Amino acid sequence: MSTVPPPAVTRRRRRAAETRAGYAFLTPWLLGFFALTAGPMLASLYLAFTNYNLFSSPEWIGLDNFRLMFDDPRFIQSAKVTGIYVLVGTPVKLAAALAVAMLLNNTRRGQGLYRSVFYAPSLIGASVSIAIVWKAMFIDQGIVDRIGQQLGISWGGWVGNPSMTMPMFVLLTVWQFGAPMVIFLAGLKQVPAELYEAAAVDGAGPVRKFLKITLPMLSPVLFFNLLLETIHSFQIFASAFIISGGTGGPAGSTLFYTLYLYQRGFVDFRMGYASAMAWVLVLVVGIITFVFFKTSKSWVHYSGETK
Numbered sequence: 001m002s003t004v005p006p007p008a009v010t011r012r013r014r015r016a017a018e019t020r021a022g023y024a025f026l027t028p029w030l031l032g033f034f035a036l037t038a039g040p041m042l043a044s045l046y047l048a049f050t051n052y053n054l055f056s057s058p059e060w061i062g063l064d065n066f067r068l069m070f071d072d073p074r075f076i077q078s079a080k081v082t083g084i085y086v087l088v089g090t091p092v093k094l095a096a097a098l099a100v101a102m103l104l105n106n107t108r109r110g111q112g113l114y115r116s117v118f119y120a121p122s123l124i125g126a127s128v129s130i131a132i133v134w135k136a137m138f139i140d141q142g143i144v145d146r147i148g149q150q151l152g153i154s155w156g157g158w159v160g161n162p163s164m165t166m167p168m169f170v171l172l173t174v175w176q177f178g179a180p181m182v183i184f185l186a187g188l189k190q191v192p193a194e195l196y197e198a199a200a201v202d203g204a205g206p207v208r209k210f211l212k213i214t215l216p217m218l219s220p221v222l223f224f225n226l227l228l229e230t231i232h233s234f235q236i237f238a239s240a241f242i243i244s245g246g247t248g249g250p251a252g253s254t255l256f257y258t259l260y261l262y263q264r265g266f267v268d269f270r271m272g273y274a275s276a277m278a279w280v281l282v283l284v285v286g287i288i289t290f291v292f293f294k295t296s297k298s299w300v301h302y303s304g305e306t307k
Helices: 007-047 064-069 073-104 111-124 128-138 143-150 165-175 178-189 193-201 206-234 238-244 257-267 271-298
Strands: none
Touching: 007 271, 064 271, 073 111, 073 165, 073 178, 073 206, 073 257, 111 178, 128 143, 128 165, 128 238, 165 238, 178 206, 193 206, 206 271, 238 257, 257 271
């Protein structure tokens, strides 16, 4: 005579079966994570403390790579170039994205077409083909130079001009503002129209409405875009490599951090040094992210939040 297990035992067995099924479905992702992400990260952390040239066994040298790094003028130059790009390119890109999002927030004919046109550059991304086209536009006697000549302005080739390479890269990143624009547009749709109507009754103008209503209501979206775009700016590589030919440009004006990391690892075969640079970048991005989250409490306001 068979006995029926108690309900508690049946529930435990069911939960155990569901847990096993869940881990079974997670297995492909877990294998990929440990083999392609966690494993290489741990390996690079070890290599950061070694002298490794890809062809011989790593030699443990402790903190020497990090000491050499801060005495390396090209490392300092790459950090400076990347810092300027992040500090200038990110705010300008977000400002352009917010401005266009506010223009597209109003109902008008062909609104879907306008949104698609402005978003299209972000679909292309920072691909090799776009970098090649951008380089062709800004070289000496390129289309930008010819337009300047027609206007009586002698720009010359921006690619070979150390003072113009940074504006060129900032223009490239601003041109691809579609992704943050869409996020801003979604945030603007959540702002209650009653707030603007009440502000209009009180005599508030467009600037005051923007500062007192739009920005506070958009602060969570602004924080998200700011964090995402800052991290993305630190990762610039493909366009810098193509436009500069992998050299870092004239006077190191396009020697971005990731480009110099690539040169050290795969041109000079100093993989230990490159691994140390990678972990310094991870640390810097982590610190910036931490600062963003800590300071967000003073300017990011969530709907329904009470203080």
